[in-house]
Amino acid sequence: MSRLLTASAVAVLSLALVSGAQPAGAVSAPPDGTFPARIELPDGFQPEGIAIGPGPTAWFGSRADGDIYELSLRTGEGRVISQGPGTPSLGLKSDRDDRLYVAGGTSGTARVVDSETGAVLRDIPLAEAPTATPTFVNDVVLTKDAAWFTDSNRPQLYRVARGADGEPAATATTLPLTGEWVQSSGLSANGxxxxxxGRALLVVNSTSGLLYRVDPATGVATEVDLGGASLTSGDGMLRHGRTLYVVRNRLNEIAVLRLSRSGLTGRLVRTIDSGDLASTTSFDVPTTVARFGSRLYLPNARFTTPATPSTDYWVTKVPARAGE
Known part of the structure; x- marks a missing residue:
């Protein structure tokens, strides 16, 4: 993210460290040059999703107005790169061609944003016309040939095809969830x-705490055998090899699961919570997670704190192998 850290910015940051002042959106980097454990986001931003990389650049979506904020994990310096449409930007994923895929929450849409320019490349309607059940497009994952979105209010996923060059289609198809899927009265499909x-999808039901393996061709869902472990309040998820990180938002913790290759079974191997954090940071309802190197980064949505223009929000860093 060298475009954000100019020589003058370095000078301002150095002056701030000496004087005690701190530029907006920046963090006092430790003297040893390591990445900070806590990174401030703009006051009132109301973060929800996160995407990282390539490189130590992260993007965040605002559930307040849909703005996309870019920052350096190294310095904390950041800026809004794309003005939101006035509806939420929730789950985010980035690809290797500078595209951000954005879950649009109550708008029932997905946006694809150029992370270099902030331009909206696609604004894709996902949900059908409004019904008695409002839509809530919550999260997204990228596969080789598609972007998949969850709807927390409706038992279905949305598929946006991606071409051989990664270019997204302008329309989406709907995949109803069947098989063992049980729709809850509260938020259901989330992370x-x-x-x-890579042959199937994993979807967590926030209310029931169940994890499902979903066949992307048929929508048939099979409950993953977790040996009795519950994932209630399950929100964003991240898989790294056979390790699955599941953020349990209001519990302020991350469940770390070891999966079978098929994804049909898994076991809870540890839990990352406030005891694994540096003394300079904390969890306050983290919603999702992304990884850079050996560290995890989580935006704190602070759902239990009144959202005002002056409410502070931040990103928490934690070791990916914490709790062992």
């Missing part, structure tokens, strides 16, 4: 990932 083989 989404892929199985270790």
């Amino acid at each position: 989404i990932s892929t199985t270790p083989t």
Whole structure:
């Protein structure tokens, strides 16, 4: 993210460290040059989703107005790169061609944003016309040939095809969830990932605490055997190899699961919570997670704190292998 850290910015940051002042959106980097454990976001931003990389650049979506904020994980310096449409930007994923895929929450849409320019490349309607059940497009995962979105209010996923060059289609198809899927009265399908083989999808039901393996061709869902472990309040997910990180938002913790290759079974191997954090940071309802190197980064949505223009929000860093 060298475009954000100019020589003058370095000078301002150095002056701030000496004087005690701190530029907006920046963090006092430790003297040893390590990445900070806590990174401030703009006051009132109301973060929800996060995407990282390539490189130490992160993007965040605002559930307040849909703005996309870019920052350096190294310095904390950041800026809004794309003005929102006035509706939420929730789950985010980035690809290797500078595209951000954005879950649009109550808008029932997905946006694809150029992370270099902030331009909206696609504004894709996902949900059908409004019904008695409002839509809530919550999260997204990228596969080789598609972007998949969850709807927390309706038992279905949305598929946006991606061409051989990664270019997204302008329309989406709907995949109803069937098989063992049980729709809850509260938020249902939330975080989404892929199985270790990449042949199927994993979807967490926030209210029931169940994890499902979903066949992307048929929509048939099979409950993943977690040996009795519950994932209530399950929100964003991240898979790294056969390790699945599931953020349990209001519990202020991350469940770390070891999956079988098929994704049909898994076991809870540890939990990351406030005891694993540096003394300079904290959890306050983290919603999702992304990884850079050996560290995890989580935006704190602070759902239990009144949202005002002056409410502070931040990103928390934690070791990916914390709790062992």
